[in-house]
Amino acid sequence: MIESSYVVIHSHVSEFPEPMTLRTGDGVLVGERYDGPEGWPDWYFCTAPDQEPGFVPAQLLDRHVDGSAKMLEDFTNRELDVVEGQVLQGNRQLNGWLWAVRISDGATGWVPLDKVRLQD
Secondary structure, three states: OOOEEEEEOOOEOOOOOOOOEEOOOOEEEEEEEOOOOOOOOOEEEEEOOOOOOEEEEHHHEEEOOOOEEEEOOOEEOOEOOEOOOOEEEEEEEEOOEEEEEEOOOOOEEEEEHHHEEEOO
16 A cells, blocks of 8 residues: 555544444444535444444445445544644545544544645
8 A cells, every 4th residue: 555644734533432343254234324514425324243333434345235234354433533733644545534644653543534635
């Protein structure tokens, strides 16, 4: 994966303190598609045993007609709290979000793409 440096242009604080952590092959029940004002496409509200419910990108779900799905790869929906001016290293974008590492302390998580810009 190609990594790029980003700078935070707007702060972001997670509203979900208990992220899901799923492994390849784990089963989930797929609920409603996210339909918020931000326009983040193809995130589905999922539930899994012994996990708080949360959103999972459609690309990572092997969906079945009964509403269940299997995870196609490891995934966590942990969001990264960031403040304006912080520098991040990002290596994956999915549906309006960036998987990033906060350079100052190595913390990892998802950040909305509209909160960052590529660093010059």
